[in-house]
Amino acid sequence: MTRTRLFMLAVALIAFGVLPFFLKSYGLYLLTLFCVYLMATYGLNLTVGYAGQMSLGHAAFFGIGAYHAAILLKLGWPFLLVLAIAAVACFIVGLALGFPALRVQHHYLAFATLGFNVLVFLMMRNEQTITGGTFGISAIPRPSLLGYSLDGAIPFFYFTYASTLTLVALLWWLLRSPWGRAFAALRDNPIRAESLGINITAYTLLAFAIGAACAGVGGVYFAALVGFIEPAPFHFSWSMTMLLAVIVGGSGRFFGPVLGTVIIVLLPEWLRGAQNWYLAVFGFLVVALMVWLPGGLSSIPDRFARKAAK
Amino acid sequence: MSNSIIEFDQVVAGYTPSVTILNGTTLDARAGEITLLIGPNGAGKSTVLKTLFGMLVPRSGEVRFEGRRVNGKSQRELLAQGMAYVPQGRNLFASLSVLHNLELGGITLPRAERGPRMDEVLARFPRLLERIDNQASTLSGGEQKQLEIGRALLLRPRVLLIDEPSIGLSPRLVQEVMALLRQLADQGVTVLMVEQNVRTALKYSDRALVLEMGRLALDRPPAHLLDDPNLNRLFLGGHVPDPERLDAPMQER
Numbered sequence A: 001m002t003r004t005r006l007f008m009l010a011v012a013l014i015a016f017g018v019l020p021f022f023l024k025s026y027g028l029y030l031l032t033l034f035c036v037y038l039m040a041t042y043g044l045n046l047t048v049g050y051a052g053q054m055s056l057g058h059a060a061f062f063g064i065g066a067y068h069a070a071i072l073l074k075l076g077w078p079f080l081l082v083l084a085i086a087a088v089a090c091f092i093v094g095l096a097l098g099f100p101a102l103r104v105q106h107h108y109l110a111f112a113t114l115g116f117n118v119l120v121f122l123m124m125r126n127e128q129t130i131t132g133g134t135f136g137i138s139a140i141p142r143p144s145l146l147g148y149s150l151d152g153a154i155p156f157f158y159f160t161y162a163s164t165l166t167l168v169a170l171l172w173w174l175l176r177s178p179w180g181r182a183f184a185a186l187r188d189n190p191i192r193a194e195s196l197g198i199n200i201t202a203y204t205l206l207a208f209a210i211g212a213a214c215a216g217v218g219g220v221y222f223a224a225l226v227g228f229i230e231p232a233p234f235h236f237s238w239s240m241t242m243l244l245a246v247i248v249g250g251s252g253r254f255f256g257p258v259l260g261t262v263i264i265v266l267l268p269e270w271l272r273g274a275q276n277w278y279l280a281v282f283g284f285l286v287v288a289l290m291v292w293l294p295g296g297l298s299s300i301p302d303r304f305a306r307k308a309a310k
Numbered sequence B: 001m002s003n004s005i006i007e008f009d010q011v012v013a014g015y016t017p018s019v020t021i022l023n024g025t026t027l028d029a030r031a032g033e034i035t036l037l038i039g040p041n042g043a044g045k046s047t048v049l050k051t052l053f054g055m056l057v058p059r060s061g062e063v064r065f066e067g068r069r070v071n072g073k074s075q076r077e078l079l080a081q082g083m084a085y086v087p088q089g090r091n092l093f094a095s096l097s098v099l100h101n102l103e104l105g106g107i108t109l110p111r112a113e114r115g116p117r118m119d120e121v122l123a124r125f126p127r128l129l130e131r132i133d134n135q136a137s138t139l140s141g142g143e144q145k146q147l148e149i150g151r152a153l154l155l156r157p158r159v160l161l162i163d164e165p166s167i168g169l170s171p172r173l174v175q176e177v178m179a180l181l182r183q184l185a186d187q188g189v190t191v192l193m194v195e196q197n198v199r200t201a202l203k204y205s206d207r208a209l210v211l212e213m214g215r216l217a218l219d220r221p222p223a224h225l226l227d228d229p230n231l232n233r234l235f236l237g238g239h240v241p242d243p244e245r246l247d248a249p250m251q252e253r
């Protein structure tokens, strides 16, 4: 990363950090929600963009994290412990789901995850004693950290923001380790990668499980942010939406999910005036983008650079 | 053949069910030698290497490495057993740096061992050390080949399979690569090399095997082949009228 890029990144991070002072409570809520979804989409970018696997069940992992949080936080368990439990649970479920699917044939993962999402959704809706069914679980407490309450919208935003940055930094570090570079090698040329002894199945499985764990982490913050959860946000259509966020942003680009998630979280709000047209407009925009900008939004600078070079 | 480190015994293999490329190939390579595999285009030279390195599973026959049957073993298992493979063409990850390309060659090693091994390889290739942080795609052809070979050496293989290393290199660089392979062989690494640059390669080899239509046609000391008036014709695909042939040509072309 060059100096100027690093500088731009720092400016962007600070600008984002002072945004709350210019926003009303709903804006602040959306900003926090953006951070929450970002954790999930960064995980999905690892699975889809870096490991090249179609996952259509990311919302299920998001939901598993959220329900873990709802239940355990209400029991008064410490937030960080709940966070760890949710992440580990999603990681293990991810391994269990990915292992058979990836062993057979790579594209089976798409079907397996889709079915998994439907199953998880039904469980959330039907297992009323645990999940509260369609009524969901309400009055989920926000965490406190070292005795300092994060109840307020602003403290909770900063807490979520810091957590998102930590997660993103961890992924950055991971992708720059030899382990992460193996993904670059896999994407570049799987046959060559295999001839160096890179275990393709093991690597993709691990990437899938880590992606799932990120979604679980996002889900925990989601539950704490909204304070009330029900099955709807974990329907498989939300898996599609997250997948779109990754693709629209530019899958396999490190900062791709940022742009993609902006669109996914904020555009529906802006287009709300369009009422039932919203889905159609949204769908059209996505298709248009895919046609004109297949590399996603984050490929725009490259495109200009290439034009300038000509 | 007591010191045969690699043996093909009546191996039949192919890419599609209907076509076989290796038609009962029997050959061997001896420990510590450079064995040169030559033959016309499409004879199945690369296929021999791919079958050896577990990329194709023989339909029948047996492939042995150090006396052990290795049919159908995975590339990872073979790497662990001491075999390394440098395929034809460009094999670097173009977007990654020299260092990272090299590092990937040692991905199966324990982390503590990776560093010293990389130093060991880089000591052999001072030019790579100078360009360690450059993107692999910016290296010259010769440097790229050095990096590919260096990457393969990271696992300290006992056998190195290398497919047409001279492609795209200037004559001087070809000599350099051959000299490097010779040096490796003298240090005990068995080299099985496919090469079109026959005259140069023969000078550095201990033995030459000629493959034709998936079968061994000749097995000669290089000096004999160099004097062979048929050498050129051989690589234009003509068949070789030679009483010492190991098997009769399957058909006239």
Ligand SMILES: Nc1ncnc2c1ncn2[C@@H]1O[C@H](COP(=O)(O)OP(=O)(O)OP(=O)(O)O)[C@@H](O)[C@H]1O
Pocket (backbone or CB within 6 Å): B015, B016, B021, B039, B040, B041, B042, B043, B044, B045, B046, B047, B048
């Ligand atoms: N991946 C593949 N799928 C199908 N057929 C293949 C494949 N690779 C090679 N072949 C076929 O197998 C035959 C032998 O190929 P091979 O690459 O072993 O030849 P070669 O002796 O290395 O030739 P060259 O000197 O051109 O490299 C050719 O007829 C080729 O068309």
Ligand SMILES: [Mg+2]
Pocket (backbone or CB within 6 Å): B045, B046, B047, B088, B163, B194
């Ligand atoms: Mg070949």
